[in-house]
Amino acid sequence: MSDRVEAVKKLFTSKSSRVETNKGDTYYQDLFEKCEARLNEMRSHTPANKLDFTDLLEENGIDRREFMKWASATTAMLMLPPMFTPLVADAAVMMNRAPVIWLELQDCAGNSEALLRADGPKIDEIVLDIISLEYHETLQAASGFQAEKQLDEAMEHFKGKYLLFVEGAIPMGMNGQYGTIGAAGETFHDHLVRCAENAAAVIAVGSCATFGGIPAASPNPTGAVGVMDVVKNKPLINIPACPANPANMVGVILHYVLTGQVPELDSLLRPKFAFGYRIHDNCERRAHFDAGEYVEEWGDKGAQNNFCLYKMGCKGPMTFNNCSIVRYNEAVNWPIGVGRGCIGCSEPDFWDKYAYERPMADAKIKAPTGGVEKTVDEFGLGMLTAVGIGIGIHAAASAIAGKREKSGESHE
Amino acid sequence: MNEGYKQVKRMTPAMRIIHWVNAICMIGAIATGLYIGHPYYQTFMADGAVDKYVMAWNRYGHFIIAILFDVTSVLIVYLYFFSRFEKPYKKVIPNAKNWTEFKDVVVNLVTLNRKNEFNSTHSDSFNTVYFTIFHLLLLWMLLTGLQMYVWGLGSGLSSIGSWWPWILHLSTDWTLYVTGGSKMDVRLSHHYTMWFVICWIVFHIYYQVWRTIFWKEADIAIVIGGSKFVKEEKANRK
Ligand code: HEM
Ligand code: SF4
Ligand code: SF4
Numbered sequence: 001m002s003d004r005v006e007a008v009k010k011l012f013t014s015k016s017s018r019v020e021t022n023k024g025d026t027y028y029q030d031l032f033e034k035c036e037a038r039l040n041e042m043r044s045h046t047p048a049n050k051l052d053f054t055d056l057l058e059e060n061g062i063d064r065r066e067f068m069k070w071a072s073a074t075t076a077m078l079m080l081p082p083m084f085t086p087l088v089a090d091a092a093v094m095m096n097r098a099p100v101i102w103l104e105l106q107d108c109a110g111n112s113e114a115l116l117r118a119d120g121p122k123i124d125e126i127v128l129d130i131i132s133l134e135y136h137e138t139l140q141a142a143s144g145f146q147a148e149k150q151l152d153e154a155m156e157h158f159k160g161k162y163l164l165f166v167e168g169a170i171p172m173g174m175n176g177q178y179g180t181i182g183a184a185g186e187t188f189h190d191h192l193v194r195c196a197e198n199a200a201a202v203i204a205v206g207s208c209a210t211f212g213g214i215p216a217a218s219p220n221p222t223g224a225v226g227v228m229d230v231v232k233n234k235p236l237i238n239i240p241a242c243p244a245n246p247a248n249m250v251g252v253i254l255h256y257v258l259t260g261q262v263p264e265l266d267s268l269l270r271p272k273f274a275f276g277y278r279i280h281d282n283c284e285r286r287a288h289f290d291a292g293e294y295v296e297e298w299g300d301k302g303a304q305n306n307f308c309l310y311k312m313g314c315k316g317p318m319t320f321n322n323c324s325i326v327r328y329n330e331a332v333n334w335p336i337g338v339g340r341g342c343i344g345c346s347e348p349d350f351w352d353k354y355a356y357e358r359p360m361a362d363a364k365i366k367a368p369t370g371g372v373e374k375t376v377d378e379f380g381l382g383m384l385t386a387v388g389i390g391i392g393i394h395a396a397a398s399a400i401a402g403k404r405e406k407s408g409e410s411h412e
Numbered sequence: 413m414n415e416g417y418k419q420v421k422r423m424t425p426a427m428r429i430i431h432w433v434n435a436i437c438m439i440g441a442i443a444t445g446l447y448i449g450h451p452y453y454q455t456f457m458a459d460g461a462v463d464k465y466v467m468a469w470n471r472y473g474h475f476i477i478a479i480l481f482d483v484t485s486v487l488i489v490y491l492y493f494f495s496r497f498e499k500p501y502k503k504v505i506p507n508a509k510n511w512t513e514f515k516d517v518v519v520n521l522v523t524l525n526r527k528n529e530f531n532s533t534h535s536d537s538f539n540t541v542y543f544t545i546f547h548l549l550l551l552w553m554l555l556t557g558l559q560m561y562v563w564g565l566g567s568g569l570s571s572i573g574s575w576w577p578w579i580l581h582l583s584t585d586w587t588l589y590v591t592g593g594s595k596m597d598v599r600l601s602h603h604y605t606m607w608f609v610i611c612w613i614v615f616h617i618y619y620q621v622w623r624t625i626f627w628k629e630a631d632i633a634i635v636i637g638g639s640k641f642v643k644e645e646k647a648n649r650k
Contacts (some may be wrong), residue, residue, distance in 0.1 A: 020568075137526045267585070292451055292466025309450060317594040320566065344596070353596040359597055361449035377598065380607025387611045391618045394524075398626060401524040 015394050020264070021079050028081050031196040035258050039055070039094065042257070047096040048132035054093065056126050070123040077326060078255055078263070078365040080272050090124075091258040096130045100165055100229075101151070102138040103195060105144040105188045105222055106215045107168030107180050111206040112138050112245035122330035124246040131253060134162065137181070148182050155198055162258065164199035165239050165249075165324030166192060166227050169208040169215040173223030175379060192230055201235040201262060202227060205249060210238040210246055210268075217351035218366070228269060235262045240321075242345035247326045268348070270320075278317035279342050282324040285309065295339075313357040321346040414528035417641040422634040424497050425491065425591055430484050431635055434550075437477045438613065441553075442606060444474040452563045460552075477559055485554060513528055513537040525626040532629060533647050542616070549609050556591075559584035563580040 057067055071089040075082065079321040103110070115128040116139075133139065134154035135147075142150050154162065168188075171178035176187030186194075196202050204227040207213035215224035228236055239248050252271060255263045263271040280286065288294070295302040295312050308314070316324070319342050327334040335343055343356030357365045364373035374382075418433045423431070446452065447470045455643035484596035503510060516530040530536055562580040570576045624632040630640050 061492070093495070276566060276568075278563055281564065281566060290455075290468035291464045292468075292470075294451060294454075296454075315596070318563065318599060320563075347594075347596070349596075350594075353594050354590075359450050360596060361446075361603060365600065380604070380610065383607055383611055384614065387614055391575045391615065394521075395618070395622070398524045398622065400527070402626065405452045 013405045016168045023341060028083070030347065031080075031259065032083065032087070033093075034260075035084070038258070038260055039087060039205050040091050042094050042238050045097050047094075048099055048129070048134070051096055051130040052128070053095065053130050056130060057123070058152045060126065062123060067123060074254065078251055084258075087206050087258060088254060089350075091254050092127050095127050095257060098253060098400065099134050099154070099162040100155055100253075101113075101134050101158075101195060101199070102139075102165040103162045103163050103167065103192060105168030105192065105209070106171050106222065107165065107208045107213070108204065109138050109166045109167070110138070110243040111249075115246050124250045124330065125352060126255075126338040127250050128246060134158065145183060151195075155195065159198045159406060161200050163253065164195055164200075164202045166202060166204050166209045166293075167206050169212045169222075169224035169226060171215065171222035171224050173221070177378050178222040189230060192227065196231045196234055199234065201237065201239045201256065202230065202231050203239060203249075203252060205239045205244040206240045207240045207350060210240040211348040211350075212272075213240075213242065214351050216349075237262055237271060238268055238269060239274070240268075240346040241323070242350070245274070245321075245328060246321060246325065248322070267319075272345075275346065277320060277322050279321055279324045279336070282322075283316055283325075283335060283336055306339070309336060309339070309341040311359060312341050313343075313359060313363075314341040315344035315347075315354045315360075318354065319344040319347055372381065416644050416646050418533075419639050420642055420647070422535065423496075423638045423640045424495075425638065426487075427491070427497075428638055430487060430498075430634060433480060433484055438609070441477045441481070442540065442610065444470045444477070445606060448474060448478075450594050475561070478554070478561075481550060481554060485547070485550060487616045488605050498535060500535070500540045500543070504544050510537040514541065525606045528627070528646075531646065532627065533642050534600060542619075546609075546612055546616070549605055551610060552605050552610070553602065555584050556598050556605070557586050558601065559598050 002269045057063075068089065072082065074092075075085045075088045077083075078088070080088070080371055102112070103315070106376060109263065113261045116124060134157075137147075140147060140150070156261045162191040170176070170188050170192060172189065179188040182193050183354070184406065198257075204210045205250070208215055209227050211226045212220070212224045213226075215222060216226075226238075228238065239245075239252060241248075248271070251273060252263060255261070255271075255273075263273055263348055266272050266275055268275075280289070283289075285306060287307045288306070289310055293302060293305075295307045295309055297303075310317075314336065316336065323334045324336065327337065341357065344350045347354060361377060364375055366373050446560070448467070451467060453466075489500075493499060513530055514537040515529075517536050519527050520530070558580050562577050562584065563579070565577040568574055568577050587598050588595065591601045620635075621630055624630060629642055634640050
């Protein structure tokens with residue numbers, strides 16, 4: 001409750017979710033100079049790893065032209081004017097100077113998967129390949145005490161400089177004993193708090209780390225919560241979605257490397273450049289929505305004609321994410337593009353409240369008492385029937401009483 | 413006029429206009445709202461999309477109705493406090509006099525008009541409370557509706573300027589938190605509240621008809637001509 005009160009207070013004191021795409025020439029000139037200075041300084045640092053971005057691009061058959069195309073698209077995504085393109089390209093090359101520690105908590109490792117999908121990696125994935133992953137619980141070769149030592153060393157060496165990426169929810173039930181790590185059996189909660197302490201910023205990737213996601217779905221047996229419920233007083237960025245889009249992870253790191261700042265966030269701490277847009281407003285099927293042309297059944301004529309998926313349960317109208325714009329796998333396609341509705345994976349409580357294949361009006365929803373599941377309309381009709389019965393009884397009784405009164409009068 | 417009856421004014425023309433605007437809007441809001449929630453009639457594949465625009469028209473209708481509700485709600489709030497006719501807020505203050513009146517009217521209803529001990533020349537406390545509930549439900553529809561509306565202005569801009577989404581965020585974002593934290597909860601609440609409104613309407617109509625039949629004071633005429641009749645002896649009650 002106090003959390004909610006806090007959140008409400010914050011809302012009334014925060015700016016609207018307005019996405020400011022043009023902040024004026026002086027602002028950008030200033031920022032440009034700052035970024036340039038920052039990149040120059042960085043260039044003098046020795047890279048934390050030996051991976052060379054340009055070599056990697058070449059190995060994967062990506063030429064300079066393609067890379068510059070990517071850089072200008074990424075610049076636009078970050079809402080920076082075109083003059084920043086060379087800086088973005090420079091920053092990408094210098095990504096191997098950004099120390100990252102990656103924690104893997106209660107989750108399916110889907111976000112690691114997303115950034116590693118190495119079968120013909122695209123530029124986003126390559127950028128993520130070369131970031132200086134000092135410690136990644138799923139990927140590193142080291143294990144046991146050795147791994148712990150590596151973590152301690154990385155935290156010491158990059159104190160106050162590393163970005164802490166967190167994937168997965170934090171189980172709070174049973175004193176956090178649902179998830180422990182290392183020989184000492186440190187709980188996920190303690191592990192996270194310890195690693196966050198000296199981080200420059202904490203970045204929660206995926207819906208589990210941001211809002212608790214699937215582990216926190218009803219009845220939430222482990223008492224899972226998101227990072228923002230645990231880590232306070234640290235710059236925190238949420239990159240929800242299931243999995244988080246590599247383009248958005250790259251965007252956040254690039255923004256950080258380039259400007260040294262956290263990008264502008266919305267009230268759920270999601271970067272506005274990625275989560276300031278509603279799926280429904282940038283969906284290629286929107287014309288069919290407005291026309292009232294819906295897929296009624298999987299594989300029907302409507303489906304063959306790419307009609308709107310609203311009646312199949314698309315939650316695009318209630319979901320903020322940029323996958324309808326940047327799509328996945330370097331814009332190859334995205335869920336609605338392949339004919340599936342959006343399940344609102346970037347919104348809080350999406351598993352319980354969004355991820356059903358029917359419109360909300362037709363979904364069975366648990367009664368507030370936890371009882372039988374009913375749709376809203378079943379509940380409403382039930383209530384209306386009760387009112388109707390009550391009225392019927394009252395009307396009948398009134399009529400009878402009225403008659404009696406009349407005959408009583410005539411006896412007088 | 414019947415001997416021994418007195419005509420009393422109960423609703424000003426403005427109040428009656430608001431009443432019927434609301435009644436018509438409500439039917440429209442329910443019909444279009446249910447379509448938005450689950451498009452319940454289909455369009456013909458063969459028609460060109462430009463000719464149909466069915467969902468868009470339903471949403472357009474829903475939002476035009478919403479504007480009418482917005483405006484009348486502001487008027488009603490004003491009238492609650494500043495009406496030169498009857499100031500309804502005086503009847504919802506839980507003081508001893510209102511309590512007694514409220515109880516008397518409820519007793520009248522449950523005893524099937526055997527007991528009738530209140531003055532029915534003015535809008536009684538029960539009636540006013542019942543209408544206040546309606547206005548609160550409608551206000552909730554407005555707030556949740558406007559919250560859903562502002563999602564479509566994701567960029568924070570609108571054709572009438574950025575102050576509009578800004579105001580909407582400021583005045584309705586809290587509905588997200590009180591309904592459960594996600595956008596879906598707001599939508600669910602909007603839909604649930606519709607059913608409360610429908611139940612409210614059903615009892616409202618029943619009660620007005622019942623009063624007309626059993627009180628024999630032509631209550632149903634209030635909303636048309638603005639006045640009803642009360643027995644002289646009753647009109648003199650406190
Ligand atoms: C009191 C009368 C009203 C009734 C009965 C009503 C009913 C409904 C219903 C049943 C839905 C569909 C919800 C669902 O199941 O998904 C809906 C949607 C909606 N209503 Fe209302 N509503 C009313 C007033 C308002 C008002 C005053 C507004 C203010 C703008 C509003 C704005 C909306 C919006 C924005 C949607 C979602 C439409 C969309 O996203 O396409 N409604 N309404
Ligand atoms: S498919 Fe989903 S996001 Fe696209 S128009 Fe239809 S409801 Fe909106
Ligand atoms: S379409 Fe919806 S469910 Fe699918 S990835 Fe995008 S936000 Fe998530």
